[in-house]
Amino acid sequence: MIYDVKHETMSREELEVLQLERLKKIVHYVYEKVPFYKRKYDLAGFHPDMIKTLKDIQKIPFTEKSDLRDNYPYGLLAVPISKLKRIHASSGTSGKPTVVCYTEHDMEIWKDCCARVCGQAGLEPDDIVQVCFGYGLFTGALGMHQGAERIGAAVIPASAGNTERQVMLLKDLKATVLVSTPSYALRIAEIARKLGYDIKKDFSLRLGLFGSESSSEEMHAEIAKQLNIFTTDNYGLSEVIGPGVSGECYKKNGMHINEDHFYPELINSDTLEPVKPGEIGELVLTTLTKDGMPVIRYRTKDICTLDYSPCECGRTTVRMSKILGRSDDMLIIRGVNVFPSQIESVLMEIPEIGSQYEIIVTREGNMDKLEVRVEVADGSLLTDYKKLMDLHQKVQHNLRVILQIDALVKLVEPLSLKRFEGKANRVTDLRKKN
Amino acid sequence: MKVEQIAVFLENRKGRLCKFAQVLYDANINIKGMYIADTTDYGILRVITNDNEKAVKVLKENGFNTTVTELIGFKVSDKPGEMHKVLKLLNDHNVDISYLYSYSEIGSNQAAILIKVEDNEFVSKLLIDNKVEPFIEK
């Protein structure tokens, strides 16, 4: 279902008029209300009056995660604290979290945008939705919870952890929709099998909405097969709003960005210039409507492509590709750019190995070493040592084809790699910085 | 003549072999024969126990990847030339042996030999026809 027909199917011309009007308003608004933006813009020689067309957004200085951290906790608020209705926080790598604040108005936008994402995925009012994100400061759980409720579905706030119990709830409460991270969906399938369930017969699941970590097409295919569901990807980040920024429709050819609220740009992370249409770049988002803590030209560090052609589903909003990597996560190994997502897509195509993996990067002398650990899942490989060697070589070969560099592949025992219930962290870079 | 063997994927990391033996011990399963080649990172451990079905079950429960394979087992006398006689027979009939190990019981003047071949039916018949004494698990 299309939740907001007016805004999701607007013509490009109409949408751009709306975006420009909102952009002018929000830039003036932060310039007046948030001293941080005024200082920054004055210093850069930018003034809100300089916005005449949408293209003029390129004149505005970027906002970065460090700006949010430096202004912890309330430095970027545009309203008095008394106006806030909800405060969330994202996990910080350097101790302090980044705080995100919502006014009543922001909460409405958030719920609407999450409802749109649910609608895009194909969620219906009579669905029973089990949310297996950790509830709490993390925006993912409550965001999707509110979106599903707004569609009219019943929500099971199962939260994360205790997977055996999750499996029991899924089965007994006849949940039809699963909301989780993609890696947790695989974990659920693994435990369900271990408990002896026949997923086709014993479960009522039909649809999965996966987010909060990037995942490859192959991983989705694997989840679809194991849980016997239709899978969709969605994207958001707490600094901008949480989930609700974009989501896949049933055509599965990109995630529709709720462009009337979040204005997207793609830039080259090094030159900071816009990339050419169709090229890969870092996603930069501007919140056009939030009034509690707007962010202007926020550098997400997420790498993707954008497709402006209308979608067969009827929506006209721009579609972003799956996240191809993080500009931060990109590993430079022997001078070659390697995204962990590339490694994942290679591994997912090889059925004899499990769905978990670990990437370890070390340096010996001046030589970078890339090690990939995978679990041997298929018992039939053990009849003959040669079969194991062949598998080993196949993994190594396929990685070389995609990455253009050699990886050291390590076959390990089943269930011996780390399992993740929230965001998966499969990369360990042991090289000393500098 | 056919003997069931369990193959177990084993990482070459401290304590894994010991853990494997511990799992069987905890389930009160006796190891009758065992074979592992030296490898770098991982290997296949081959083992025959007094209760393979139970062994597979407890090994799986403890996260080991296992599979059951059928081998051919025969006996040879503890004398020079006895082993050669059988191997020559197999060689003459173009039977490839992918691996071989022996399974011995102290106090016996015979050794039990286990081999992995492509065609179990053919090799069983060949050995029986040539009066090689089959090894039958007790």
Ligand SMILES: [Zn+2]
């Ligand atoms: Zn669509």
